[in-house]
Amino acid sequence: MNKDTSVTLQYSVEKEDYIELFSLSPFVKRLRYFAIAANFLLLVIVYFAMVFVDVVLLNNEPAIFQVNLLIFSVVLFFISCVYTLLKYKNISKTQAEENYEECYSGRIFRLEYNKHSREFLVGNRKRRVPANNELEIVKTERKLFVYWRKDKDGDIFLIPNHGDECHLTNVNAIMNDVQSKGKVKIRTAK
Incomplete structure (x- = not known):
């Protein structure tokens, strides 16, 4: 390819950077919301099971909203969400470390x-990732996280936003071209 149409970058990827890239990916974030929704569904089932036990086994008056059971269920929901999200964070970190060791170490x-x-040609296998409306770039102070598609089969990679003059010139050339076309979503990390 000729130099006017192609920009090439070569750099090492640090483990911490890849773990951050993986944990911020749209697919991993979406799974986090599914875990919260599953906890809520479980809470509703447990609540109505407790109401059923209260009415049938303890022969109390039937009432759908019992304050003591409702308070217990809400507390149980928050505890289960905290536990699930901490467990989920550990699982996603472990998966990110395995991916890093397999692909980048x-x-x-x-x-x-x-x-x-x-389009981007990613890695030594040169996977093609088009710079279209399915591409999202998240800017941080020192890195650019690139996510293509939001499902499990999407590609993720990072570009260091620091380095020598040649690297910074190439990164700016890529970002200027991507921004000029206007279809790629670019946002700053919070």
Whole structure:
């Protein structure tokens, strides 16, 4: 490829950076919300089971909203959410570490951006990732997290936003081209 249409970057990926990239990915975030929804559904089932036990086994007056059971259920919901999210965080960190060791550990990561076809060629296998409306770039102070598609089969990679003059020039060239086309979502991390 000719130099006017292609920008190439080579850099190492640190483990902490990849763990952050993985934990902020749209698919992992969506799974976190599903875990909370599952806890809520479990809470509703447990609440109505306790009401059933209260009415049938203890022969109390039937009432759907019992204050003591409602308070107990809400407390149980928050405890189960905290436990589930902490467990989920540990599982996602473990998965990120495994992915890092498999793909990035001790290797130089190669990224190429073709301005003409508007796509990234990622890694040594040169997986094609188009810079279209399914691409989202999250800017942090020192990194750019790139997510393509929000499902499990999407690609994720990071670009260091620091380094020598040549690297910064290439990163700026990529970002300027991506921003000029206007279809890519670019946001700043909170």
